Amino acid sequence: MIQDLVVYLAYMGYAIGFMLGIATLFTWVERKQSAIMADRIGANRCYIRIPFTNVKLVAWGLFHGIADGAKMLLKENFTPLTYDRFCFNLAPFLAAAPVLLVFSVIPFGGTLTPGQLLPQLHDFFGDRSYAMQVASLDAGILVVLSFSGIGILGTMLAGWSSNNKFSMLGAARAASQMISYEVSMGLALISLVVTYGTLDLNTMVQWQSGLLFGALPAWGIFTQPLAFILFLTAAIAENKRVPFDLPECESELVAGYFTEYSAMKMGLFMLSEFIEIVVVSALLVTMFLGGYNLPYLTDSGFIFPAGATWALPHLAVVLLQVGTFLVKVVLAGCFQILIRWSLPRFRYDQLMNFGWKFLMPLAALNLVVTACVRWWTI
Amino acid sequence: MTGVFISFFALLAVAFAAMVMWLRQPMRAALALVGHMVSLAAIYACLGAHVVAVFQVLIYVGAVMVFMVYTIMLLDDRDASCQQPWSMLAIPAILVAVLVAAALWMLVGKQPAAAPVAGAVAGDIYTFSAFSLAFMKHYWFHFELATVLLLIGVIAAWTAIREGRNG
Numbered sequence: 135m136i137q138d139l140v141v142y143l144a145y146m147g148y149a150i151g152f153m154l155g156i157a158t159l160f161t162w163v164e165r166k167q168s169a170i171m172a173d174r175i176g177a178n179r180c181y182i183r184i185p186f187t188n189v190k191l192v193a194w195g196l197f198h199g200i201a202d203g204a205k206m207l208l209k210e211n212f213t214p215l216t217y218d219r220f221c222f223n224l225a226p227f228l229a230a231a232p233v234l235l236v237f238s239v240i241p242f243g244g245t246l247t248p249g250q251l252l253p254q255l256h257d258f259f260g261d262r263s264y265a266m267q268v269a270s271l272d273a274g275i276l277v278v279l280s281f282s283g284i285g286i287l288g289t290m291l292a293g294w295s296s297n298n299k300f301s302m303l304g305a306a307r308a309a310s311q312m313i314s315y316e317v318s319m320g321l322a323l324i325s326l327v328v329t330y331g332t333l334d335l336n337t338m339v340q341w342q343s344g345l346l347f348g349a350l351p352a353w354g355i356f357t358q359p360l361a362f363i364l365f366l367t368a369a370i371a372e373n374k375r376v377p378f379d380l381p382e383c384e385s386e387l388v389a390g391y392f393t394e395y396s397a398m399k400m401g402l403f404m405l406s407e408f409i410e411i412v413v414v415s416a417l418l419v420t421m422f423l424g425g426y427n428l429p430y431l432t433d434s435g436f437i438f439p440a441g442a443t444w445a446l447p448h449l450a451v452v453l454l455q456v457g458t459f460l461v462k463v464v465l466a467g468c469f470q471i472l473i474r475w476s477l478p479r480f481r482y483d484q485l486m487n488f489g490w491k492f493l494m495p496l497a498a499l500n501l502v503v504t505a506c507v508r509w510w511t512i
Numbered sequence: 513m514t515g516v517f518i519s520f521f522a523l524l525a526v527a528f529a530a531m532v533m534w535l536r537q538p539m540r541a542a543l544a545l546v547g548h549m550v551s552l553a554a555i556y557a558c559l560g561a562h563v564v565a566v567f568q569v570l571i572y573v574g575a576v577m578v579f580m581v582y583t584i585m586l587l588d589d590r591d592a593s594c595q596q597p598w599s600m601l602a603i604p605a606i607l608v609a610v611l612v613a614a615a616l617w618m619l620v621g622k623q624p625a626a627a628p629v630a631g632a633v634a635g636d637i638y639t640f641s642a643f644s645l646a647f648m649k650h651y652w653f654h655f656e657l658a659t660v661l662l663l664i665g666v667i668a669a670w671t672a673i674r675e676g677r678n679g
Binding site: 271272276279280281283293305309313 | 537540543546562566567569570573574575577581582584585586639641
């Protein structure tokens with residue numbers, strides 16, 4: 135009992151640290167990557183001076199994240215004349231909390247047997263083993279969809295309670311956009327469920343640990359390439375980022391639904407956007423890019439197609455799996471930032487037409503084809 | 513331990529339900545309803561019925577309440593009717609509340625309250641595969657019937673909008 139508590143508390147700590155850490159890293163990547171793409175130097179003004187010397191530690195602008203956090207915490211928390219102060223204060227939390235909850239069902243590693251990690255731990259943990267996932271639920275994908283649906287409430291509440299026309303327009307746009315693209319996203323995910331035959335994210339990752347045609351990893355991106363593109367597009371639209379950033383486009387709506395927010399409340403909206411990049415990347419990796427699987431790596435070590443094996447200790451396997459997941463998530467996030475700095479913004483009617491008249495029929499078609507193929511191959 | 517969680521969320525659900533009735537501001541009443549739905553989902557999850565819990569959040573909070581909040585957002589909530597402390601609807605509400613309380617009182621007399629909860633807690637988790645099999649074998653016709661009702665609702669809404677435009 136106490137052993138379970140220790141392991142799950144450690145998982146929760148890791149999950150929160152993972153999301154906040156990588157989200158902060160992405161704020162830096164967003165600046166630096168855009169700078170590289172635009173042939174600029176990028177963030178380089180923040181530094182830490184080593185005491186009693188003139189040495190300035192710039193570290194490629196990594197300290198900008200700390201400066202941002204300090205600025206948001208120390209700024210005046212200005213509240214406008216709103217007719218519902220309670221809802222105004224509640225909205226940032228309602229927007230940020232569900233995003234954090236989504237990660238609870240995502241597996242970030244294979245099976246952990248703490249007793250085999252270090253000899254000293256064996257007396258305490260014995261032979262207990264745990265799936266590396268905060269909550270192992272058989273409704274994994276539906277939990278993801280449920281919590282991401284709650285986030286819309288926070289966005290709408292923020293725009294409505296701000297008592298500002300720009301905020302209100304931003305909220306109306308955000309809600310319409312998020313509801314519209316959720317349909318395509320759901321249909322793309324159902325195709326995936328039909329392929330894998332499960333709703334559980336951990337079972338999906340295990341399904342992807344096999345090989346296609348004897349050599350190619352059986353990742354979702356190879357078995358469901360169209361669903362991958364549909365999910366990625368719908369997820370960027372759900373996250374309200376360029377080219378779908380109509381709800382907060384600065385040239386039309388100042389900052390959209392969070393125009394009236396300042397200090398850390400505004401920071402929560404910004405942070406939730408970056409955490410959402412992490413969560414979307416984690417979902418992409420889990421469902422389409424093999425999750426924590428490294429090709430040919432099993433729980434006992436590497437088994438190559440030619441028959442060669444390379445046995446590894448449990449600690450090395452766990453570290454490899456967790457590291458693989460981490461690297462894949464960072465790369466998928468960088469790819470999303472690449473899209474953000476490559477494409478121009480849609481017009482609002484184009485955005486709605488694209489969602490309802492192009493993405494949704496395509497997602498429905500993909501589902502029908504997947505169902506037919508599954509019917510014939512069962 | 514599970515019993516403590518169930519009691520906690522049951523109290524929370526009742527408190528939120530009372531707030532839905534009590535609060536005069538539509539947006540706050542809608543948020544209280546969201547809280548009520550989430551509390552109910554938590555009770556179902558504690559009882560091992562993850563299927564019902566997930567659908568409670570996915571359908572009622574993620575779909576129904578989102579549309580309700582969307583509608584309230586577009587209304588002018590400074591309408592004078594929101595400022596009135598009471599409306600005449602309070603009378604049937606009190607009447608129904610008394611009737612529900614009376615019905616519950618009569619039930620308590622007939623059946624020990626602890627038995628069904630303890631039985632449910634001890635039961636296995638109702639998995640999605642079990643749910644899917646039961647759904648597709650026994651309840652598919654009821655589900656299809658409900659979709660016909662939904663279709664009638666869509667047609668009615670469409671007709672109402674057309675009438676409004678013509679008028």
